[in-house]
Every structure is written in structure tokens, then in C-alpha cells.
Amino acid sequence: MDLLKDKVAIVTGGSRGIGEAITRKFVANGADVAFTYLSSEDKANALANELSASGQKVKAYKSNAASYEDSESLIDQVMKEFGKIDICVNNAGISRDNLLLRVGEEQWNEVIQTNLGSVYNMTKQIIRPMIKARSGSIINISSIIGVRGNAGQSSYAASKAGIIGFTKSIAAELGGRNIRSNAIAPGFIETDMTHYLGEGDNAKTYLSKIPLARFGTAEEVANVALFLASDLSSYITGQVICTCGGLNM
Ligand code: NAP
Secondary structure, X not given: OOOOOOOEEEEOOOOOHHHHHHHHHHHHOOOEEEEEEOOOHHHHHHHHHHHHOOOOOEEEXXXXXXXXXXXXXXXXHHHHHHOOOOEEEEOOOOOOOEOHHHOOHHHHHHHHHHHHHXXXXXXXXXXXXXXXXXXXXXXXXXXXXXXXXXXXXXXXXXXXXXXXXXXXXXXXHHHHHOEEEEEEEEOOEOOHHXXXXXXXXXXXXXXXXXXXXXXXOHHHHHHHHHHHHOHHHOOOOOOEEEEOOOOOO
């Protein structure tokens, strides 16, 4: 399939997990992709080299999504090197789980700035070229935890709920310019972030709450991102697509 032929996408946190799966999926569907990482330099460069063999342009950029300055220079550089940006996936994120009694201010700020601040940093920059082009798809990776909350995840839940409000507001602001803004709320997806899922009783407890009775894969989230990035979803904006095996019911 070539659902993204001639499109240029930018994906934050594309070196591992869900971001890597989205990068792979977009390239497999004909897009040129610029993706970012923070620390996994070797892995990111290896992925860019591997995917460049497809003949499409794929490049890894070291850029801290939590930094406004980094995001500003990233967008400048990608615009110069790729010529345009049609799709922006705000995926970079972290979790620092703890009961509120033990969540310090520094930890709180780190999670909010990385998960929610990054979405502002990137979207603020990206909408200029998108408004000029009168076209664009912005996809923000929220979480089912932002929809329903979870004990021990107040900072993470607040950051991911904030992403949903932001996504809907941008959809309302920019729909008239043919820029769509949607969020994906994944459930429990097997990545480095959720390595704890496979451990004994924990896994059983989580699985018992998921109607589809299994954890999801990064590729299953990437399939939804592909849908939202492509013209298949041309009349969809301001939506949150829960990709969670029914956990949100
Ligand atoms: P992951 O495996 O831990 O990968 C995180 C990715 O984000 C890595 O590529 C990492 O880069 C990058 N990253 C982290 N902080 C960054 C920063 N400040 N600037 C730039 N890149 C940064 O996580 P994941 O499970 O794939 O999660 C991806 C997104 O999905 C996150 O927003 C997460 O909250 C969300 N999500 C995940 C799940 C799940 O069950 N896994 C569920 C719901 C939502 P490096 O490789 O350089 O560290």
C-alpha cells in the first residue's frame, strides 16, 4: 500500500517502541520520514540507514522534544532538508510512576514538560508551514490513562489528559485551514515503557481488565496512526481513538 505517497512526516521519539513502529509503517506506505530521539543515537541511526534502503528519505535527528529551542531548530532543519511537512506525530513521552505523596515537584515538571510541553513545542512550530500549505495532519499520542486515570500515575495521566484538550482545541482552531488534529489513546502496549507488564501477577491483573484479553503491539498503534495520517480519515478531526483492546469501556 502507498497511502502516504509523496508525503513528509515528522515523528518525535521514533527510535524505539510505538514511534519506531509508526516510522516503519509510514515509510512502508511511501512517506519520507524525519524522526527524533533523545539518547539512543546508535539505534536511531541504524533505523534510519535500514529504512533509507527503501529509496525514500529517512533521517534521525537528536532533539529534545521537551525543549522549545530544540523543537524550533528541528522544524527549521527538517523544512530545509525535506521541503515540507504534511504529518506530525507527537509521540515522545516518558512515565515516572509514583503515588502522589511521593511525587516531587521536579518529577512532576519533568513528566508534564516532556509529555505535554513537547506537544505545544512541536505543534506551535509545525502549524506555520501547514497553514501556508492549507493542509496537514497532527497526531498526538495520548494514553488510556489520560482518559480514565490510574493510581500511581497522576503526573502521567494529567499530561495525557492535557494532550486531549489541546488536540481538540487545535482541531477547532485549524479545521478551516484543512489541518486535522487527532489523538490516539493506546492501552497497554508492549514496549520498553511497559516492561513491567510481563511480570507475574501484575500481568494477570491488567489482562483481566482488557476485553480482548491481551496486551497490544506497537504495530497496532501504528496502524491507527497510518489511518489518521492518510486521506482515509479526511473527515475526522478532534477525535481520540482508543487503541486499547476495549479497556476504556
Ligand atoms: P518507549 O519505548 O519508552 O520509547 C520512548 C521514545 O520517546 C523513545 O524513542 C525515546 O527516545 C523518545 N523520547 C523520550 N523522551 C524524549 C524527549 N524528551 N525528546 C525526544 N524523544 C524522547 O515508549 P513507548 O511505549 O513507545 O511510548 C511512546 C508514546 O506512547 C509515549 O508518549 C507514551 O506515553 C505513549 N503510550 C505508551 C503506552 C504503552 O503501553 N507503551 C500506552 C499509552 C501511551 P530515546 O530512544 O532516545 O530514549
